[in-house]
Amino acid sequence: MIKIAVPVSGTGSNLQAILDYSLPVTLVISDRDCLAIEIARNAGIPTVNLHRTFGPKFNKDAFTLEILKYLWKYDIGLIAMAGFRTILSDFAFDWFPKRFLNLHPSLLPKYKGAHAVRDAIMAGEKVTGCTIHIATAVLDEGPILAQQKVPVLPDDTVETLHERIRIAEWELYPKTIAKYLREIS
Ligand code: GRF
Numbered sequence: 001m002i003k004i005a006v007p008v009s010g011t012g013s014n015l016q017a018i019l020d021y022s023l024p025v026t027l028v029i030s031d032r033d034c035l036a037i038e039i040a041r042n043a044g045i046p047t048v049n050l051h052r053t054f055g056p057k058f059n060k061d062a063f064t065l066e067i068l069k070y071l072w073k074y075d076i077g078l079i080a081m082a083g084f085r086t087i088l089s090d091f092a093f094d095w096f097p098k099r100f101l102n103l104h105p106s107l108l109p110k111y112k113g114a115h116a117v118r119d120a121i122m123a124g125e126k127v128t129g130c131t132i133h134i135a136t137a138v139l140d141e142g143p144i145l146a147q148q149k150v151p152v153l154p155d156d157t158v159e160t161l162h163e164r165i166r167i168a169e170w171e172l173y174p175k176t177i178a179k180y181l182r183e184i185s
Contacts, residue, residue, distance in 0.1 A: 001024055001185075002024070002077035002078050002181055002184065002185055003024055003026040003027070003074060003075055003076050003077055003078070004018075004023055004024055004025045004026065004027075004076065004077075004078045004079070004080055004177070004181075005025070005026070005027040005028070005029060005070070005071055005074065005076040005078075005079045005080070006018060006025055006027075006028050006029070006040075006079075006080050006081070006082050007028075007029045007030070007031070007067070007079065007081045007082070007084035007086075008028060008029070008030050008034060008036035008037065008040075008082050008083055008084055009030060009031050009032055009034055009036070009083055009084050009085040009086070010034055010035070010036055010083040010085070011034070011035045011036060011083070012034065012035050012036025012037070012038075012039040012040070012082070012083070013166055013169075013170065014082040014083060014103060014166070014169055014170065014173055015028065015036050015039055015040065015082050015083075016039055016170075017169070017170035017171075017173060017174050018080065018082065018173065018174050018177065019039075019043055019045075020174070021174030021175070021177075021178065023080075023174060023177055023178060023181070025040075025045055026045070026046065026074055026076070027045070027046050027047070027048070027070065027071075027074045027076060028040035028045050028046070028047045028048075029047075029048050029049075029050065029067060029070060029084075030047070030048075030049045030050065031049075031050055031051075031052040031063075031084065031085065031086045032049070032051060032052060032085075033049065033051070036082070036083065037049050046074070048070055050063065050066055050067070052086055060086075060087070060088070060089050061089045061091075063086065063088075064088045064089040064091065064092050067088065067092065068092060068095055071096065077099065077184075078099050078101070078177070078180070078181060078184070079096060079099055079100045079101065080101045080103075080173070080177050081100065081101065081102050081103065081135065082103055082173070083103070085114075087139060090137035092137075093135065093136055093137045094137075098134050098184075099184075100134065100135035100136075101132060101133070101134060101135060101145070101176075101177065101180065102132070102133055102134075102135040102140070102142070103130065103131075103132055103169060103173050104116060104130065104131045104132075104133070104140050105117050105128075105130050105162060105165045105166075105169070106119070106120055106128055106129065106130070106131065107127075107128055107129040107130075107131060107147055107149065108131040108133060108140055108141075108144060108147075109140075109141075110125075110128075111123075111128070112139060112140035112141070113139065113140065116128075117158050117161050117162045117165065118158045120152060120161070121152060121156060121157075121158065121161060125152050126151065126152055127149050127150070127151055127152060128149075128150055128152055128161070128165065129147055129148050129149040129150045129165065129168065130147065130148050130150065130165050130168050130169045130172060130173075131144055131146070131147045132144070132145045132146045132147075132172060132173055132176045132177075133145055145176050145179075145180060146172055146176040148168040148169075148171070148172045150164050150165050150168050151164075
């Protein structure tokens with residue numbers, strides 16, 4: 001059975017959806033203190049909080065290597081990033097080709113980056129959504145596995161729209177991971 005790791009940084013609502021779907025999550029990795037890592041601990045799943053530093057002192061390669069060591073240690077075969085906010089060094093994707101999945105709150109290729117929800121509102125979009133794709137060394141690029149459209153309402157704020165996108169993500173991400181697991185097994 002392929003073992004899944006879920007890197008997280010935030011509220012962990014997608015991690016919760018993945019756990020509720022009974023996917024074989026054997027490790028949750030965070031880069032900071034966050035609610036998501038608490039969710040994993042409460043679920044009794046092994047966790048590692050790597051407490052990354054911010055600013056010029058951050059050593060991305062060393063941090064990436066630290067992550068890889070845990071992926072090897074736990075014999076991980078699929079990494080489903082769920083709101084993970086550190087961009088890893090390119091070599092991570094060479095060691096685990098086609099084994100990193102990413103969840104992004106826009107209809108890629110539109111609105112890459114950290115402000116996808118805000119950027120869709122600012123552009124006057126009537127529809128945005130979420131995308132699940134195979135992650136590559138290039139941020140928010142890689143083969144798309146699934147997308148779900150979500151309406152943008154006239155009085156939406158970043159928060160209200162992102163919450164509506166999350167609801168779509170909770171539905172789409174676990175079943176897309178399950179389907180991909182079957183394909184690579
Ligand atoms: C999701 O909306 C995902 O698309 C983005 O980060 C958010 C994580 O939310 N990459 P949560 O921590 O799962 O609640």
